[in-house]
Every structure is written in structure tokens, then in C-alpha cells.
Amino acid sequence: MLDFRNVAIATGVAATLALWSVLPATAQDQITIKFSHVVAPDTPKGKGAERFKELAEKYTDGRVKVEIYPNSQLYKDKEELEALQMGAVQMLAPSLAKFGPLGVPEFELFDLPMLFKDRADLRKITEGDVGQNLMSKLDAKGIKGLAYWDNGFKIMTANSPVVTPDDFLGLKMRIQSSKILEAQFEALGAVPQVMAFSEVYQGLQTGVVDGTENTPSNTYTQRVNEVQKYATVSNHGYIGYAVIVNKAFWEGIPDDVRGELDKAMAEATIYANDIAENENATALQAMRDAGTTQFHDMTEDERAEWFEVLQPVHEKMSNRIGADLIKQTYSALGIE
Ligand code: LMR
Numbered sequence: 001m002l003d004f005r006n007v008a009i010a011t012g013v014a015a016t017l018a019l020w021s022v023l024p025a026t027a028q029d030q031i032t033i034k035f036s037h038v039v040a041p042d043t044p045k046g047k048g049a050e051r052f053k054e055l056a057e058k059y060t061d062g063r064v065k066v067e068i069y070p071n072s073q074l075y076k077d078k079e080e081l082e083a084l085q086m087g088a089v090q091m092l093a094p095s096l097a098k099f100g101p102l103g104v105p106e107f108e109l110f111d112l113p114m115l116f117k118d119r120a121d122l123r124k125i126t127e128g129d130v131g132q133n134l135m136s137k138l139d140a141k142g143i144k145g146l147a148y149w150d151n152g153f154k155i156m157t158a159n160s161p162v163v164t165p166d167d168f169l170g171l172k173m174r175i176q177s178s179k180i181l182e183a184q185f186e187a188l189g190a191v192p193q194v195m196a197f198s199e200v201y202q203g204l205q206t207g208v209v210d211g212t213e214n215t216p217s218n219t220y221t222q223r224v225n226e227v228q229k230y231a232t233v234s235n236h237g238y239i240g241y242a243v244i245v246n247k248a249f250w251e252g253i254p255d256d257v258r259g260e261l262d263k264a265m266a267e268a269t270i271y272a273n274d275i276a277e278n279e280n281a282t283a284l285q286a287m288r289d290a291g292t293t294q295f296h297d298m299t300e301d302e303r304a305e306w307f308e309v310l311q312p313v314h315e316k317m318s319n320r321i322g323a324d325l326i327k328q329t330y331s332a333l334g335i336e
Contacts, residue, residue, distance in 0.1 A: 031064045031253060033245075035091040036080050038072045038197045040221035044151050044279045045093050045241055046070055048272030055264035060257055066091075072198035077177065085142055090249050093149055093241040097178035104137050109321050109329060111180035113187075113237050113310035116333070119150070119277065122238065124332045130325065135242065144247040146262075147269040150276035151215045153235035155284075157228035158211030163296055165189070165309045174200055174212040179320050181213075183313045184237070197222075204228060215239050217276075220283035225293045232296045233284070236306060243269075 033056070039045050053066035075083050081102055083089045099107035109115075109130075116122045125131050126148035135145035156162045158171055168188035174195045175181040185192035190211075195203050197218075203209045204227045211228065218239070219225055243265065253261065288295055298306075318326050330336075 030062075031060075031257065033064060033066045033091050034069065034074075034089040035066055035093075036069045036074045036083065036089045037093055038077060038080070039070065039218060041068075041070045043217050043221050044272055044276035045149060047275060047279070048149050048268050049093070051271045052264055052268035055267055056261050059260035059264050063257060064261060072196070076196040076198050078196070084244065084246055087246050087249060089246075091243065091245050093243045095151075095176055095239055095241055097176040097181060097239070099242070100177055100179060102138075102141055102143070104134075104141065105179065105320050106134055106137060106322060106325055107242065108178045108180040108317075109134070109325060110238055110240060111176075111178045111184070112314050112317070112321075112326075113180075113184045114307050115314070115329070116153075116238055121333055122150070122240070125329060126240070128332050130329055130332055138242075138244060139247065142247050143244050144250050145242050145244050146265050147243045149241040149243055149269060149272045151217060151239040151241065152276055152280040154213045154215055154237045154239060155219060155231050155233050156211065156213050156236070157219060157224060157231045157293065159229045160210075161230045161294075161296065162211065162232050163298075163302060165306060171210045172208075174203055174209040180313065180317050181237075183317050184310060187309055187313050187316075200224060201227065213237065216280045216284035216287065220287050225287040225290060228293055230296070231287070231293045232298055234298045234303075234306065236310065 035049050035053070037045055037049060041047070041050065049068050049070070053068055056064050056066050069089075074080070074089065077094070077098055078101055080089065080092050081094065081098070084092050096107045096110040099105065110125075116125075131148060138145045160171070161167055162171075165188050168185070168190040171190045173185045173190045173192050175185060175192045176197075177194045182192045182194075193209055195209065200212060201222050201224060204212065204224060212224065213236075214224065219231075225231070250258065287293055314326060
């Protein structure tokens with residue numbers, strides 16, 4: 001028979017432990033930051049995390065220890081957000097497409113197809129008012145946003161050519177958990193399917209999904225090119241990250257130590273954002289060289305054709321993101 005007294009004790013212990021894990025460190029205690037992420041170490045995010053670890057440990061003279069858990073080793077996409085809120089890990093850098101389940105769908109702004117022309121455009125948002133206002137929305141969720149980290153622009157892959165919008169008709173396409181991405185593929189006549197990043201390779205290999213979109217770096221490091229015969233370098237959308245921490249944990253760190261961590265984060269951010277473009281270019285070239293996938297570089301005419309189909313997604317999804325936010329973004333980007 002279930003002993004309710006023991007259950008109550010066990011629950012009490014668990015609650016104490018959970019609280020303990022987010023409580024501030026006192027005196028000279030060592031502070032451990034568990035940084036969980038879903039991509040390979042050899043990616044812009046993976047390398048950014050390593051750089052943060054190196055600098056954080058150096059600037060705090062070892063008072064802070066950063067443990068990095070890449071490749072969904074600890075948690076998959078959705079679970080890692082829950083783990084952060086519970087204090088089981090302290091730092092994450094989820095893709096901006098994954099904040100819907102946290103109750104901040106406005107980050108899906110970054111998923112709007114064909115919104116950013118290039119990285120300079122992107123900076124106007126991440127380094128401007130729009131980006132800062134978005135970050136501040138996390139506070140109410142017990143989370144603090146520290147920085148935006150780049151990955152890059154996406155390519156489309158499948159086992160049949162994906163050159164014109166018609167080519168997507170009926171294809172099952174893996175997406176991140178973003179309603180904007182869902183709408184994007186619906187506009188193309190495809191069947192979007194949310195799938196955790198760690199399951200993408202197998203999903204494609206076994207035919208659970210037919211194709212996907214991702215940055216060259218993610219495509220290459222997950223060996224997706226080995227199970228996709230065709231790719232279009234379309235740069236139709238963007239993947240980037242918000243580096244986030246458990247707010248109670250972060251604010252509980254002694255001020256002087258947190259100051260050093262802020263410095264480490266600022267420098268790691270510059271580094272991650274500096275290498276991202278090149279990491280993606282190198283990955284793209286490596287996949288072209290590998291020869292398992294036939295690459296098509298989108299022409300200007302094709303871009304115009306995609307734009308016609310995909311641009312209406314902005315208006316259609318304005319309720320989810322907020323018409324004002326879209327307007328503010330257009331104005332920052334100089335879009336009429
Ligand atoms: C994806 O799920 O495709 C990406 O968000 C993975 C990542 O973190 O870059």
C-alpha cells in the first residue's frame with residue numbers, strides 16, 4: 001500500500017533539492033553552471049559555449065565551473081526548457097523558434113520567411129529595441145535573456161528536388177516547434193511535422209519525414225546530407241539563439257562574480273557571432289565536396305517566386321507575433 005507519509009517526505013526532499021539548486025551560492029562556494037544544448041560541439045553554438053566556459057572560468061579564477069552538455073545529452077528541445085525553469089540546468093541557448101512552449105511566441109518573429117536580407121539586417125533587430133524588448137519578456141517566466149547568438153540562414157533539403165514552391169506539394173517536412181514555420185510549409189503545400197532536433201537524422205533516414213530545413217552547419221554536423229539527395233541554398237529563413245539562464249540562480253550569484261560572467265558572455269557573444277557565417281560557409285562547402293547531395297543555388301527569379309508564396313505568411317501570422325511587433329521590425333529594417 002502506498003505510504004502517504006513517505007510520499008510527503010520524499011516530495012518535501014525533492015522540493016528542497018529543487019530549491020537548493022537555484023539558490024545563490026554563498027561565501028566562497030564553487031558555482032556550477034550546467035549549460036545544456038542540442039547541437040554538436042563543432043557548430044557556432046557549440047563553439048560559443050566552449051568560449052564562454054573558458055572565459056567564465058578564467059575571469060572568476062575557477063570560482064565558477066561551466067559544464068557543457070552538447071548533442072541533447074541531457075535534454076531534448078522541449079525538456080531543456082523545463083529543466084531550466086526547475087533549476088536542473090542553469091544555462092541554455094535554444095533556437096528562437098522554440099520559445100512558443102515557454103509562452104513567448106513573439107520570438108517566432110525571427111522565423112518569418114524572407115524577412116532578413118542578410119546579417120546586417122538581423123543585427124538591426126537583435127541589437128535594437130525590438131530584440132531587447134523581446135528578451136525582457138522572459139523575466140516573467142523566471143528566465144533571464146543574456147545574449148543573441150547567430151547560427152545562419154537556412155537551406156532546404158529533401159529526397160526530391162526542392163527548387164520551386166510546387167516541388168514541396170505533399171512533402172512531409174520536419175520543423176522546429178514554431179507556428180510560423182508550420183505556416184511557412186503550409187503555404188508551400190507541404191505537411192509540416194514538429195520533431196526534436198536529436199531525432200532528425202533518423203526521421204529522415206526512416207522516411208518518417210521527407211525533408212527539412214536547417215543551416216548548413218546543423219545539416220552537416222547531423223549528417224543530414226547523407227540521407228538527403230537534394231538541397232536548395234535558398235537562405236529563405238534564419239536560425240539563431242537566445243542564451244538564457246534561470247533568473248533566480250543568476251541573480252543569486254554574488255555581484256562581483258556575476259560581473260565577470262557578464263564580461264565572459266559579452267566576449268563569447270562577439271566570438272560566436274563572428275564565426276557563425278564562416279562555420280556555415282565551411283559546412284556548405286564540405287557537403288558540396290562530399291557529393292551525397294545535389295545542391296541547387298537559388299536564382300533571383302526563383303527567389304521572387306518563393307517570395308510571392310511565402311511573404312503572405314507575415315500577415316497571416318501577425319496575430320501570433322503581434323502586428324505592432326511586425327510593424328516595428330519592418331520599420332527597423334526599412335521595409336515599406
Ligand atoms: C533545430 O532544432 O533544428 C535547431 O534549433 C537546432 C539548434 O539548436 O540549432
